[in-house]
Amino acid sequence: MTVAGGPALGFDDVSLTLGQTDILLRVSLRVAAGGVHALVGPNGGGKSSLFKALLGQVPHRGRIALEWPGERPGVVGYVPQALAFDAGLPMTVMDFMGAMCQRRPVMLGLSRRWKAPVEQALHQVGMWEKAQRRMGALSGGERQRVLLAQALIPAPDLILLDEPMSALDEAGMRVFEALLAHWRGQRTTVLWIEHDLDAVTRLADRVTGLNRQVLFDGAPAEVLTPQRVLALFSNRHRHEEAQAVEEASA
């Protein structure tokens, strides 16, 4: 299943407007098959919206192509930033994994078929010892590890990570790096929204700076220059840039 590896992604002139606001403006971008591609940019810069457009959950203009290597589409995994649930809910880590993976209702327990994969996934993120803990009683980092674990079942060909490191501690970071290495080995395509530019420089093959439009795109060591990063994240720069665009078009 994973021999073929993940798909390449092509975003071609993708725009997204919600109400009066332009969320994405003519975004064109290629994500190589089997690589680790990071998306960086300020909050509200349209990174999560790009995921939504990719998953077909918002009406966008332009073309998004998933070029699967095989004849049939493979498995897409997704790691969201957070889950919305009542912290007091008596749902153990195991319950959650069961609800994610199997059809059989969780009150009947984990089916035999999924026991081994769930156990392995929880081992992989270092949460096996806490499998019987309540989800609500976990720390933010631990919950994020569980979210990573669910994305391992079934083994994905394309994985979308929405700021998976934001709550991870030191040990969690190592777990995440090991997972990235694992996905790289499986030739899984990884599209990864991240704020930690140091991590992006170390771990990504390619990085795109996104603030409504693509500001830069290339190998992290080359494109993540202080100048560009400053331009991407600072308000003043953005303001000046917008003015420049306006003046140019006037």
Place this chain on the structure above:
Amino acid sequence: MTDLIDTLRHAIQHLAEQGLLPNSLTYGFVVNAVLAGLCIGPVLGGLGTLVVVKRLAFFSEAVGHAALTGVAIGILLGEPYTGPYGSLFAYCTLFGLLLMYLRNRTGLSPDTLIGVFLAVSLSLGASLLLILSGRVNIHILENVLFGSVLTVDTSDLLVLLVVSAVVVALTVPLYNRFMLASFNPQLASVRGVRVKLLDYLFVVLVTIVTVASVKVIGAILVGALLIIPAAAARLLSLSLRGFFWLSVLIATLSTQVGILVPIELELPVPSGAAIILTAGALFGLAAIVRGFTPALKGHAG
């Protein structure tokens, strides 16, 4: 189907006459009520866990109250006042679906929308009932409001059985997906869950089971049986498995106690009130047990 229910009832009555079951079960209407309770308890208790997880408690209350208006419309349209199921199902389903649709379209928070719908629906119901007051004995409405075991007949049981079967057949295989859709809609849809469709389906399931239970528990209180057992079970359980089965157990126990105790002790209490009082007592007990059991308070954090 009707024959089957009759046969079952006669068998139970026969056993009661021989002294193998409580004496009150020699009466046909008591057997009817007990059978209805055995349907309602597990279904409402089980579905209630999802209602609590999806935070739709207030919604299920509102649907119950909408039943009052449904009954009024039914009588006005000439349906039998003992079971105006056509109008009940139609009105309450419309109520639920419209509410859900407006929630999706307007972005208003559910509690605000429910507040609007509940008030409008009750006003409509109150107006219609006043018009009706000249035509039918208004005391019949007490049964609608608070439930009455005396009025449960074979056709009510049949409606209840069919609705329960439908709800169980749909909820059990979709249980995980219903839950997942509320945790994170985007993750759910990546995993192949049709979130919107399931949201509507869930509303319909809650609505039909509520309507089918109105005869026994009453319009005012039927929503409570979706919530109280699940709330009590939540206090006492450490996993979803415990949560679900305990909720089923508490709901079933409450319906049986609420139906049988007033009859045995000849208390003039409406069945719905007795059922909810029992569930409430069990909830109180659960809260006390939790208070004295450190393990239940969960692992630190």
